[in-house]
Amino acid sequence: MARQSEQVLRTLNEKGYEAYWVGGCVRDELLERRVDDMDITTSASPEQVMELFADCIPTGLQHGTVTVRSGGFYFEVTTFRTESEYKDNRRPAAVHFVQDVKEDLQRRDFTMNALAMDRDGNIVDPFSGQLDIQDGRVRCVGSAAERFGEDALRMLRCVRFASVFDFKIAYNTWKGLVRQKDLLQHIAMERVRTEMVKMMAGPHPLRGLELLFRSQALEHVKTPIFMERFNKALMSNMEQLIEENILLRWSMMLIAGHYTKDEADALLRKWTFSNDDRSRINGVLQVEQLIQAVVQEQKDEETLRSEWIVTVLTCGRQATEDWLVIQRLLPTGWRDQEFLHEEQIVVVQCRGAAWSQSMKVHELKDLHITGENVLQLLGRKGGPWLGQLMKYLLRETAIGNIANQHDMLTNEVKRVAADDKA
Ligand code: ATP
Numbered sequence: 511m512a513r514q515s516e517q518v519l520r521t522l523n524e525k526g527y528e529a530y531w532v533g534g535c536v537r538d539e540l541l542e543r544r545v546d547d548m549d550i551t552t553s554a555s556p557e558q559v560m561e562l563f564a565d566c567i568p569t570g571l572q573h574g575t576v577t578v579r580s581g582g583f584y585f586e587v588t589t590f591r592t593e594s595e596y597k598d599n600r601r602p603a604a605v606h607f608v609q610d611v612k613e614d615l616q617r618r619d620f621t622m623n624a625l626a627m628d629r630d631g632n633i634v635d636p637f638s639g640q641l642d643i644q645d646g647r648v649r650c651v652g653s654a655a656e657r658f659g660e661d662a663l664r665m666l667r668c669v670r671f672a673s674v675f676d677f678k679i680a681y682n683t684w685k686g687l688v689r690q691k692d693l694l695q696h697i698a699m700e701r702v703r704t705e706m707v708k709m710m711a712g713p714h715p716l717r718g719l720e721l722l723f724r725s726q727a728l729e730h731v732k733t734p735i736f737m738e739r740f741n742k743a744l745m746s747n748m749e750q751l752i753e754e755n756i757l758l759r760w761s762m763m764l765i766a767g768h769y770t771k772d773e774a775d776a777l778l779r780k781w782t783f784s785n786d787d788r789s790r791i792n793g794v795l796q797v798e799q800l801i802q803a804v805v806q807e808q809k810d811e812e813t814l815r816s817e818w819i820v821t822v823l824t825c826g827r828q829a830t831e832d833w834l835v836i837q838r839l840l841p842t843g844w845r846d847q848e849f850l851h852e853e854q855i856v857v858v859q860c861r862g863a864a865w866s867q868s869m870k871v872h873e874l875k876d877l878h879i880t881g882e883n884v885l886q887l888l889g890r891k892g893g894p895w896l897g898q899l900m901k902y903l904l905r906e907t908a909i910g911n912i913a914n915q916h917d918m919l920t921n922e923v924k925r926v927a928a929d930d931k932a
């Protein structure tokens with residue numbers, strides 16, 4: 511990708527235009543982090559860029575951005591510009607194209623993001639961004655109060671960068687954030703979520719959460735989260751959730767915030783999480799709720815096993831596996847409610863995976879009998895009773911009380927029908 515983007519810079523330079531890599535990609539290069547997108551800034555106007563590259567898309571001409579394709583990669587090429595007259599604390603009303611790259615860098619949020627690099631590796635750094643990177647510091651370009659006032663999302667970007675890079679925040683920048691946090695109410699939840707998801711998926715989510723606790727910034731977004739409801743101790747092992755389990759950091763956080771499944775679902779909906787992510791995150795809370803109901807009285811292991819299997823059928827395999835993962839990372843005894851038999855939760859935690867393994871069926875289509883078979887067998891018309899009966903057969907087969915064989919299941923259907931008549 512570096513080579514293909516260099517070709518774009520070269521083409522621009524050969525026509526006499528200035529051109530640089532800019533922003534996040536220069537910063538990430540200096541931090542020796544993987545670079546995902548290589549943005550380019552140039553003195554050429556959008557029209558001049560379009561003339562030079564056959565393969566390009568006018569992505570945002572009014573903002574000066576043209577997407578150029580080079581060697582199979584796409585690069586955003588943006589004309590040097592300034593921004594002015596921000597509206598509603600979130601977007602500029604006007605942009606002006608300029609001839610000096612330094613003016614372009616001035617509109618950017620943090621010093622570490624206000625860097626431009628030419629093809630020879632020379633870095634334009636008017637705000638000492640390299641020093642801030644070396645010292646591990648997030649610092650606004652110019653006045654923090656002004657920059658956060660122009661676009662309130664920058665406050666969450668500030669926390670996200672401090673968290674992901676494990677950076678400190680410059681004093682004035684932090685002061686600006688704490689003073690202006692109520693402006694976050696103007697930011698679309700989708701943009702808030704994007705920042706928070708990046709923060710939570712990074713290597714130091716606890717650092718970011720701590721900054722959010724201290725600043726109380728999330729209490730001011732459109733759908734707020736109030737930090738006093740969280741038990742921080744429950745989140746202390748969050749960073750052990752990695753790779754395919756990274757989304758479960760949210761489940762852990764919601765558990766630590768004492769959210770019920772319904773509350774969590776409403777929150778994630780308003781935070782514009784996708785259906786898939788929402789159901790994955792929430793699954794754990796659903797399992798937790800069912801398990802708490804199960805262990806309110808003393809039960810033998812066989813009963814616990816049956817109820818676990820019913821939980822797997824109700825919540826799905828993924829949710830119960832996720833619950834087991836999280837349960838192991840929570841401090842023991844965290845529920846601290848007298849009517850709960852925590853010792854039984856330990857049994858479920860130790861045996862749950864094996865119990866799940868022992869299940870021969872998980873859904874109706876695994877059963878060696880169909881609804882159609884049942885209707886024929888009993889000579890009855892369909893209705894809600896059929897669904898109930900099928901669910902009963904699934905549960906008994908999953909637990910192992912009935913073998914998953916057609917004749918066994920047929921006998922059970924006959925027996926139940928005879929019982930119903932009597
Ligand atoms: P990442 O891509 O890792 O999320 P990034 O800093 O590259 O972080 P992008 O959204 O890709 O973020 O933006 C590219 C560059 O545009 C930034 O480095 C910064 O210079 C500038 N920028 C992005 N968002 C803002 C903003 N809200 N205010 C000012 N400048 C911004």
Ligand code: MG
Nearest residue numbers: 533534535547
């Ligand atoms: Mg980027």
